[in-house]
Amino acid sequence: MTEEYGNIKVIGFDADDTLWVNETYFREAEETFGRLLSDYETPNKIDQELFKTEIDNLPIYGYGVKAFTLSMVQSALELSNYNVSNKTIEAILGIGKGMLEKPVELLDGVEEVLSVLSKKYRLILATKGDLLDQERKLEKSGLTSYFHHIEVLSDKKETNYSKLLNHLDIKPSEFLMIGNSLKSDVLPLVNIGAHAVHIPFHTTWAHEQVTEKETNGKTYKTVSSLREVINLLD
Known part of the structure; x- marks a missing residue:
């Protein structure tokens, strides 16, 4: 494990295009x-x-x-x-x-990674979207048991994450967020002093795209697959 992740106690996962196709x-x-x-x-x-x-x-x-x-x-x-x-x-x-009514199609390695990490860390799901639809997808995914807490946020900005971490009594330095969106899953966390890992998905909604200027000087890791997260934290 790299020194920067030595204090991690809680890992947050985005849902859409991080755990399943959306x-x-x-x-x-x-x-x-x-x-x-x-x-x-x-x-x-x-x-x-x-x-x-x-x-x-x-x-x-x-x-x-x-x-x-x-x-x-x-x-x-x-x-x-x-x-x-x-x-x-x-x-x-x-x-x-x-x-x-689409089936829930898990991305490669999802259940394996959650199974491994849940033995050492507290896992939470932090997603945005329609509450009923996200609950449906989570239930169909079969992944519910891996998560200590599930939160459907109205948006994913610094204030939303800060409120969530305060509510769960988690220090930003002890929290790692994993997701496919730089705008929603990475930069807001880095800005409040938490950690983030970016796993790009092959297609991104235009609203979620960011400029190179917005990422300059920001510290986060980018990996090509969810399985690589295990190696980062090992």
């Missing part, structure tokens, strides 16, 4: 949505307008499939100048329902 389903949904609206705009314009609507709606709807579905409906109405058919609106709702 963003892939959003990309597929966006492609289907683009085809449904192809009579009104180009695919690129549809993507741009949907993303803008999602960002505008974040303070109202938050994150998750339900928020995404509402943004698709709004975008369809606006892109079609309110001429979109009821059948298309029904199809959009079907996209959202289909996403909520």
Whole structure:
């Protein structure tokens, strides 16, 4: 174990695209949505307008499939100048329902890593999104027993993490967060004096992307797979 991790007592895990597949389903949904609206705009314009609507709606709807579905409906109405058919609106709702019914596909090595680390550390799950959907995915994943605490956050900023650590009586220096998003799972933790490990996923929502300037001078590790975390902490 490297000296910097010698004080770690609690390890936090992100859920979507860290423990199981998630963003892939959003990309597929966006492609289907683009085809449904192809009579009104180009695919690129549809993507741009949907993303803008999602960002505008974040303070109202938050994150998750339900928020995404509402943004698709709004975008369809606006892109079609309110001429979109009821059948298309029904199809959009079907996209959202289909996403909520997706099987939970664990990423490689997840259960092995949780099993090993849970014997030495207290593990918590810290994710954001729709509460009902995240509870569904966690239950279907079969991973619940590994976690001492499960928290669905409204957002993942410094204040959210600070409140969580205070609530659980965890010092930042004793906490390690593991996740696929630099913006949500890494930089906020580094900024409050905690540790973080970044495990990139093959696709990232544009809202979660950060610039090189934002990561300059920040201390965190990047690994290519969850299994490498065991070696970091061994």
